Amino acid sequence: MQIGEMKILMGSANVPLAKAVCEFVGTEPTHVTLKRFPDKEVFVKIDENIRGKDVFIIQPTCPPANDNLMELLIMIDAARRASANRINAVVPFYGYARQDRKDQPRVPITAKLVANLLVTAGANRVLTMDLHAPQIQGFFDIPVDHLYASTVFFDYLKKFKDENLIVISPDVGGIKMAAAYASMLGTDFGFVAKKRMDATQVEATSVVGDVEGKSVLIVDDLTESAGTLQAAAKILKERGAAKVRAAVSHAVLNSKGYERMQEGFLDELISTNSTPVDCRGLPITILSIAPLLGEAMLRINNHQSVTSLFRIKGF
Template sequence: MPANLEPKLISGNANMPLSKAIARRMSMHRGKSVGLVDARLERFNDQEVFVEIFENVRGEDMFIIQPTSKPANDNLMELLIMADTLRRSSARRITAVIPYFGYARQDRRTKARTPISAKLVANMIVGAGIERVLTMDLHAAQIQGFFDIPVDNLYASPVFALDIKAQFADALGDVMIVSPDVGGVARARELAKRIDAPLSIVDKRREKAGEVAEMTVIGDVTDKICIIVDDMCDTAGTLCKAADILLENGAREVHAYTTHGVMSGPAVERITNSALKSMVITDTIQPTEAVAATPNIRIVPVAPIFAQAILNIWNGTSVSSLFEATSLEPIYEGLLVRGAGH
């Protein structure tokens, strides 16, 4: 039995605001203070990662909160070294809370002599002593099978469904969910079912990597409020082109909902100047100042769902219950304000 019957959180440097928000939400749910374990994470002059924990964690149920976003390698090493520190400090169980799982796009060999880096990262995580992973919207769901430990993959679509119902309450009958490519149809269909909306697909064909040669809209989007759904937005090239082609095909307006705002390179500028009326991302990756200041980008918090998932794991209760609107509505009550994006 642990010395202290409370879950303990420790955070890396990747997204400290999210970690603090999760701790605050857990404090609200528990009715008692849940803080982050006092620790020191620093770099030596050669950029080696060093971790020192200032509290006793022997026999404790530990949760490391650390998305492996940019800089992916630094944040991944922080996660692994924190796990090793906790294991050597006799923590009872170590769960890695990885809101954004980096390297997820390298989930298969796309051509000869290429790696499956997602599998390598999974091996490293297990080797570091982590016994469970909690993440959100893995780029490829089969990555769960790369681990020999339990993986709980949360979905943003139930949260997005609540937000869409709040934002478009007066025009929900005109909403159409759009997948930006054939590969994302399952994700888009799942959200469309939740709000009872029709589904359309933007079929893209590439001449070569990074360049979209042709886009075709499958489905009638005339006079529809189109909502493009994707798991991540990197450079925003495909997203912005999809918005243009939807408007050319008669859409009334175009919005986007993406879980992970990677927002590399020209993404912010593209979205600012795009035809998108609004774009919603979550804070699984800490938004930069430029992202936060972009007028047509709105950020939906994931701290409520992660806080509840951590408590459910700690209590040994169902995590999949958080996939249902009835479980999420009380958690997000008052957080999704109508009219913020429409």
């Protein structure tokens, strides 16, 4: 299949990212009419011929998650009914990923439900980044290309290697990610033990790792209310950390998250543009994943391997 047969459709969830991907790929986005009826139903019309084309629909399911998910499903259905050859759902941020297991009675596994909806709508392939739980790939009966933000972060983070750096996971579940970043940066790693009080309140109880006088890099896949980051940063500074930064793949900050960021518990929050982020004059650095997504899309379009995209430059 030739690159000329690629068609990129933009959802409304993150238009700047979609346009940046199109610019990297070197093509114009396919024109799509997207509107809401008075009762808020979504209407989609693809205004160009996509019959037999390799279609990529860029739409993270970030807040408002339900609206953006429904829009994605309708766009996939429209592409299927327009006889697209292959429909690739490009979902940089996969909403509902935290509901990935039945950890109490009578609850759903919504991450699996969303996977079923995407497949039923007509998606042939999913391209995503830093799922909350990598095993979510197994919820799909279609190919999933799972990219990592670490490849984007590395060039920015390596300048801190001389600051007596240590990588810290803000909870026990993120130790594997922290170990990967520590290996990448050639530093030690540790973790913070925490106790969740409710959906927005977290209490850090202890630190494993020597952080006194060091520059700490907290790594996590996402932050919303910033409760975990705040609790971790507080105990790390109490234990003598000189600086505390956080590298988070998806900054889905809500009003509580921005409120906490204004308290200045972090020296810097580093994230990507997988979801729209309003920095609001806060110490937030946003790195673009457009080249990473664009390169992956080109390789998928040409039936090439995406494995090399997982490798860090110089490693």
